[in-house]
Amino acid sequence: MTQFLQQLINGLSIGSVYALMAVGYSLVYSIMNFSNFAHGGVIMFGAYFGFFYLTLFRLPFPVALIGAALSTAILAIIIERTAYKPLRNRRAPFLYFIICAMGMSIFLENIIIALPFIGPTFRTYPEIFSKTPIKIGSLAVGRLDLLMFIISAICLGLLVYFIDFTKIGKAIQATSYNIKASALMGINTDFIIITVFALGGFFAGIAGVLFGMKYTVYPQIGVITNKSFIAAVFGGLGSLPGAVIGSVLLGIIETFTSGYISSQYRDLIAFVLLIAVLVIRPRGLMGKSNEDKA
Template identity: 70%
Template structure:
């Protein structure tokens, strides 16, 4: 029983970080109706910002954390302005957005490899004690606890903004109909700016947390494949669905590693994606749309 609880705790930890990544996909998809595959590059840059702030600038953890989030948010809105906005103004097909997103992701990854940073794996300096917190027979890692708490606070703040503020009302209106919200006086460009900066900030947080847990390297953004699966599983365009799908995927992965083998983690994840797309393409909480990407 204690082993089962241990795997659930580990699953909640990694699933909460998946959720931070997945909501970035869902936010963009809910408005622009395409999957922003450049999201992984933003996460990678956020992880590197946090690392260099701690190792080179020697700033406290909370300052590195803030700079990582803000830096990733700035990168996300810059990408929207340079890569996606010209396509939106020309009413380009959604396929062009996907191709541009993939190109932006490859560009970010390779520019880091070609820079003095290089392809080297880098490890965050020890910030917290590695001694776990014991809850009876269950060990709770301090970084795992931090990942869960920060992710939970960030997601609660995001949901509050979406559900209880005027900005959130504009986002929800635009997600239903871009043309209709424009006629009602909503500034769609401003809404898109806001969703990209919110998604970027969450990506920066996720990147730093994931880098602290594991290591930092140019391909770290590939982990967003899992968060994309979680977003599809929960329902693209649905924030509660993205969170639920991410937590469930995290638990499934840790159960697979704990009771079968870590070699089956990716197999189970992609099998789950195929199953959901075949049985319920809209996901558990998603809404049916004409275009899926």
């Protein structure tokens, strides 16, 4: 029973970070109906921003965390303005958006490698919190794991409040249902798209810092978004509750696979889950079909 609870705690911790990543996918998909594969590059930049804010500028952790999140929010807006807005203005097919997003992801990764003061070197965050776990009976809860869960839960709670109880949030919901009708009703859909990318970038920055603290920072760290994409598909692309539930379930499944079977099968199980969802229920757990959004 102790091992079961220990794996459950670990799964909730990593699943909560997956959720921060997955909501970026879901927000963009809900409005623009394509998967923003450049999201991984934004998360990677978030990890580097947090690292340099802590080590180079020696900012306190809360300031560095918010600074990294704001920096990646600005980066996400720049990506939307320079890469996606011209395609929207030309009414390009959605396939062009996906190709552009993949190209932008490769560009972001390689620009970090090309920078002489960064390069491909692996970097480790300074020890901000004690590695001594918190003992709860026979359970050992890592301080960083607990911090990851608390920060992720607060951020996701604030996002839900913003979407459900603010005027802009209501406009995002309306635009996600039908962007053309929303524009006819007077909603500034261009501003809504900017807001959605900013929100996704903000949470990507926080996820990048937390993930970099737990593991390490390197240019290919954005590949972890493959997991968050799986979680978003599992929960239902375009659905924020689905993205959160899918992420938590994926984190739990991965940790239980590592704990009871083998860590070698961790990624295998994740991608088998993706294939199974696409074959059996393409909409995911809580996603809507395209016909519902038309």
